[in-house]
Amino acid sequence: MDAQALTAFFKWCSIINIAVFMLSVIMILAASDLIYMAHGKMFHMPREAYDVVLYSFLGLYKICILIFNIVPYVALRIIAK
Numbered sequence: 001m002d003a004q005a006l007t008a009f010f011k012w013c014s015i016i017n018i019a020v021f022m023l024s025v026i027m028i029l030a031a032s033d034l035i036y037m038a039h040g041k042m043f044h045m046p047r048e049a050y051d052v053v054l055y056s057f058l059g060l061y062k063i064c065i066l067i068f069n070i071v072p073y074v075a076l077r078i079i080a081k
Contacts, residue, residue, distance in 0.1 A: 003080055010073035017065045024061070028054055 001009075028035065036050050045053070 003076055007073065007076040007080060010069055010076060014065065014069040014073055017069055021058070021061055021065060025058065028058075 036047060039045075040047075040050065
């Protein structure tokens with residue numbers, strides 16, 4: 001696989017992952033109570049713990065997108081010049 005194909009791969013991985021992240025944020029903001037009711041019944045957690053879990057998930061997902069998608073894309077763009 002050449003650098004051009006890898007650059008395109010990481011570009012589309014970044015776009016797709018950012019779109020999934022934004023969709024997750026919108027769903028959590030729009031239907032937080034509904035999501036809590038569904039997961040609260042399965043896992044029996046208080047609302048405060050649920051909020052911490054969601055905040056942690058979004059933070060970890062954002063860091064993973066940055067490290068595994070955006071940084072390799074930028075690095076490939078830099079070495080391609």
